Amino acid sequence: MAYRSLNPFTEQTTATYAEHTDDEVEAALAKADDLFRSDWSQGDIAPRLAVLGSLSGLLTDHKDALARTMAEEMGKPLAQGQGEIELCAGIAAYYAENAASFLQPRVLDSELGEAWTEFHPVGVLLAVEPWNFPIYQLIRVVAPAIAVGNPVMFKHASIVPRCAEMFEDLCRQAGAPGGCVTNLRVSSDKVAELIGDDRIQGVALTGSEGAGSKVASRASEMLKKSTLELGGSDVFVVLDDADIETAVAAGVEGRLANAGQVCTGSKRFIVQEAVAEAFINGFVDGMKGAAIGDPLDEDTVLGPLSSQEALETLVAQVDEAVRKGARVLTGGKRCDRTGFFYEPTVLTDISRDNPAYYREFFGPVAQVFVVADDDEVVTQANDSHFGLGGSIFSGDTDRARKLASRIQTGMVFINTTTTSMPELPFGGIKRSGFGRELGDVGIKEFVNRKLVVISSA
Ligand code: NAP
Numbered sequence: 094m095a096y097r098s099l100n101p102f103t104e105q106t107t108a109t110y111a112e113h114t115d116d117e118v119e120a121a122l123a124k125a126d127d128l129f130r131s132d133w134s135q136g137d138i139a140p141r142l143a144v145l146g147s148l149s150g151l152l153t154d155h156k157d158a159l160a161r162t163m164a165e166e167m168g169k170p171l172a173q174g175q176g177e178i179e180l181c182a183g184i185a186a187y188y189a190e191n192a193a194s195f196l197q198p199r200v201l202d203s204e205l206g207e208a209w210t211e212f213h214p215v216g217v218l219l220a221v222e223p224w225n226f227p228i229y230q231l232i233r234v235v236a237p238a239i240a241v242g243n244p245v246m247f248k249h250a251s252i253v254p255r256c257a258e259m260f261e262d263l264c265r266q267a268g269a270p271g272g273c274v275t276n277l278r279v280s281s282d283k284v285a286e287l288i289g290d291d292r293i294q295g296v297a298l299t300g301s302e303g304a305g306s307k308v309a310s311r312a313s314e315m316l317k318k319s320t321l322e323l324g325g326s327d328v329f330v331v332l333d334d335a336d337i338e339t340a341v342a343a344g345v346e347g348r349l350a351n352a353g354q355v356c357t358g359s360k361r362f363i364v365q366e367a368v369a370e371a372f373i374n375g376f377v378d379g380m381k382g383a384a385i386g387d388p389l390d391e392d393t394v395l396g397p398l399s400s401q402e403a404l405e406t407l408v409a410q411v412d413e414a415v416r417k418g419a420r421v422l423t424g425g426k427r428c429d430r431t432g433f434f435y436e437p438t439v440l441t442d443i444s445r446d447n448p449a450y451y452r453e454f455f456g457p458v459a460q461v462f463v464v465a466d467d468d469e470v471v472t473q474a475n476d477s478h479f480g481l482g483g484s485i486f487s488g489d490t491d492r493a494r495k496l497a498s499r500i501q502t503g504m505v506f507i508n509t510t511t512t513s514m515p516e517l518p519f520g521g522i523k524r525s526g527f528g529r530e531l532g533d534v535g536i537k538e539f540v541n542r543k544l545v546v547i548s549s550a
Contacts, residue, residue, distance in 0.1 A: 094251040096278045101168040101397040102387055102432045110254045112278045118287070124272035125217045125244035126292040133270055134214050134242035138196065140268075141239050142189045148236075148267035149185035152178055152228070159228055159259060164388035166253045167224045167399040168433070169351055171389055180513065181232040187515035188536065192240035195533045196540075206549030213541040214242035215318075216294030219287055221248045221308055223300045224399055225354045227256035233519070234297045235264070235274055237536040243295070246275045248284055250300075252400055285311050293317065295539040299356075302524055320528025320538050322356070322520060324453040325481030327511055328474045328500070329359035332467070333367035334488040339508070340372060343486065344459075345379035347510035349395050349437060353457035354403070356525075357482040357504070357511035360454060362461045363473050369463045373439075377423045380437035380459070385428065397432040398456055404433040407456040414440060414449035422461070451478055467492070471499045481521035482511030503529075 096110035113121070128134060133141070152159070160174030169177070201208040218238055222230040231247060238245045249257035257276045264274040279287070281304075287293055288311045296312045298305055299322035312319040329347055331340045347359030364372050388396035398404045408427055415421060424438030438458040443450050449460065464473055474483065482504040487493040490507060497505040503521035504511060513519055518532035529535050 096251045096254045098166050098255050099252065099400070100165050101399055102164075102389075104401075104431060104433070107165070108255070110278055112280065112283075118277060118279060118283065121246060121272070121275045121277065122217065122287070122290065122292055125246055125275060126272075128244050128270060128272035129214065129216050129242070133273070134244070138193055138240065138242075141242060142192060144264075144268045144273075145185045145189035145192075145236055145239055148264060148269075149182045149189060151263045151267050152182040152185060152232075155259070155263060156182075159256070161389065162255050162259060163227050163253075164396070166255055167227060168388050168396040170393045170396045171391055173351060177226055177229050180515075181228050184229075184232050184515040184531065185236050188236045188240045191533070192237070192536060195536050196241065201544075203546065205546050207547040209545055211543045211545060212241070212537070213543055215539055215541050217244045217246060217292050218295045218297060218539055219246050219248070219284070219293050221284060221296070221298040221300065221304065222250065224250035224253045225351060225356070227253040228260055229513075230299050231257075231260050233299075233530040233535070237530075238539065239269065239273065240536060241540055243539055244272050244274070246277050246287070246293075248277045248279050251278075254278060281307070284308065288312055288317060289315050295319070297528075297530075297539075298322070305526060318539065320520075320530070321526030322528070322530060323481075323524060323526040324455075324479060325356045325358075325521060325525050326360045326451075326453050326477055326479045327357050327481055327502070328483040329362045329510070330470055330474065330483070330485040330496070331362070331364040331368060331372050332470070332485065332487040332489075332492065332496075333365040334492070335368065335486040336488060337368055337371045337375060340486040341375035341379055343484070343510050344372075344376050345383065347484070348380070348459045349383050349457050352396050352398050352435075354399060354455050357513075359484065359510055360460060361474075361477070362459055363470055364461065364463055365470070366463055366465055373422070373441075373461060376459070376461075377439050380439055380457075381423050383437050385434060385437075395434075395437060395457060397434045399433070401433055403455065404435060407435050407454065407458065410449065410452060410454055411438060411440070411458060414443065414447055417444075417447040417449070419443045419447060419449060424458070445476070453479065467496055470496060475501045478524045479521070480523035481525035482506065484508075484510050
């Protein structure tokens with residue numbers, strides 16, 4: 094796709110960007126590979142952690158400018174963008190403070206003699222990232238990579254080129270040497286070519302199943318490790334002992350944040366019969382009442398979708414769902430105004446043979462299912478091709494804890510919507526991908542866990 098900056102609120106294009114030429118990409122890769130072979134990557138961790146510390150401060154200093162750019166390029170309401178940057182600063186600070194301990198050699202008990210595992214960088218990583226969290230998606234890969242010593246070349250989504258440039262620039266200002274973090278504007282074909290280059294030693298992709306499948310198969314073909322953070326259709330479970338007011342507020346927030354374009358957004362609402370009427374009435378009212386408007390306006394809750402294509406996809410998905418029998422409790426169409434806005438929508442009566450049942454709706458569209466008991470919650474929750482996150486609302490945390498263990502997904506949150514924190518490993522199972530980012534687990538995805546043994550014989 095062509096790289097361009099188009100404001101989804103005004104529908105006006107503000108800038109277009111040329112792709113990097115083959116020569117530019119080759120020079121960037123050579124520089125990254127040189128850096129990998131230098132003291133920067135192979136030597137003491139302290140200078141790398143100092144860069145992360147500075148990057149954390151710079152992200153905080155540039156919070157407003159970054160949030161404004163995200164609003165202008167992909168429509169994220171300002172306050173939500175500011176929250177994203179605070180999280181990013183936290184992730185950089187978290188690895189600055191903890192990476193040295195995570196990467197300490199681990200002593201192993203062995204009959205052979207003294208044995209331990211060391212953690213070493215593997216080489217240049219290629220990151221392919223989506224637009225929905227334009228800075229957070231980058232820092233999830235870049236911060237641990239800097240700590241480990243792996244240079245990163247990232248191909249960001251073509252609709253957020255200014256965000257990509259700003260991030261690369263902040264890394265440079267933080268002291269990252271040339272080749273450490275490189276923004277590439279390249280095509281999918283070029284990504285496939287780069288994965289075939291021996292200097293690239295790992296591939297991290299966050300995005301759709303289609304892109305994940307293409308990139309991971311290419312990585313497998315070239316015998317490269319990959320991690321995939323893909324889509325989700327997270328459950329939002331309301332048990333019959335839940336505080337309904339709390340659940341309603343969380344449900345509306347969980348479905349409307351970032352205009353519903355969150356991989357871990359609350360998408361399938363599974364509500365027990367005893368509280369179904371109360372929850373659904375409150376939820377529909379909350380969705381209807383959300384303030385829709387300019388993402389730069391601080392009162393806006395629901396901004397536009399990120400692009401014309403995103404809007405057209407959602408319109409087609411909901412129209413098809415309704416044709417196949419879904420009932421619309423509120424919303425169900427594009428907003429009658431300039432900008433790529435879609436009405437907050439609640440659908441019910443979605444049968445298993447309705448294509449909507451197994452699909453991810455990447456926009457402000459909720460699916461509601463009513464079930465009788467805890468076993469039915471589990472059956473309904475697990476009847477999905479995805480397995481990313483999910484949440485359970487209940488007044489009885491022991492009961493919720495038991496249910497959490499039975500839900501087949503990478504993450505479950507009790508009495509809060511799925512969220513992300515620097516210290517919590519993030520990722521899914523099934524068609525939501527493989528591998529984890531963040532926490533102590535995420536930093537070990539692209540390391541050489543080198544075993545060293547001294548024979549006692
Ligand atoms: P997408 O179309 O897959 O795009 C993601 C990135 O992949 C973009 O940089 C895109 O470049 C690139 N890409 C697309 N096709 C490619 C190919 N064949 N080869 C190489 N690169 C390719 O995803 P999206 O629709 O923008 O993002 C939304 C999806 O991401 C949703 O399914 C969402 O749930 C998922 N997501 C998952 C997570 C998670 O952590 N699990 C987080 C956020 C989003 P262009 O922009 O140039 O096409």
